[in-house]
Structures are given as structure tokens and as C-alpha cells.
Amino acid sequence: MLANVLTLAGVAYIFHADNANIVAKAMNSDDRVITPRVVMAIVGATTIQLGALAITMGKYLYPIVPQPLVSPSLVPQSSVPQKPDGNAM
Numbered sequence: 001m002l003a004n005v006l007t008l009a010g011v012a013y014i015f016h017a018d019n020a021n022i023v024a025k026a027m028n029s030d031d032r033v034i035t036p037r038v039v040m041a042i043v044g045a046t047t048i049q050l051g052a053l054a055i056t057m058g059k060y061l062y063p064i065v066p067q068p069l070v071s072p073s074l075v076p077q078s079s080v081p082q083k084p085d086g087n088a089m
Helices: 003-025 034-063
Strands: none
Touching: 003 034
16 A cells, blocks of 8 residues: 555656656657556556455455355265274264
């Protein structure tokens, strides 16, 4: 989360520096650093990070507990393996 905030702050700083250089005629508007592709990459990376975080939180909060395919009460006793002394394994 902090990394995203710092990244956005850095992009905002570079954006304002680009605008100041364009206004001061130090560079052309075609030479700017922050282009629409940079903004799309940041939005895409942030979306992927938040999606991964949501999946991780969901798996932690709602763990999948393996369930038996058949209820133990429905399994006939003859199919339960027996030890030679007659006790179930």
C-alpha cells in the first residue's frame, strides 16, 4: 500500500516537473516523461496488486476445508479395513 502511494507521489512530482519544463520552454510537449502509457501501466499494476491482495485475504479468511466425498455414516462397515486382531485401522 505504501509502495503504491509513493509511486503515485513520484509520478505526480515528475508530471508537475514535465509541465513546468514545458511552460518554461525547456522541452517540447512531445518529450514528456509521463505519457498515457505510463499512466496505463501504473493503473494496471495497481489493479493486479489489489487483486492479488483480495485473493490472499479471501483464502485466509475463508479457508477451503477438504470434505469427504461420502459421509462416514453411509460407508458400509465391511468396506472399512480391519487389522488382523479385528479392530478398524
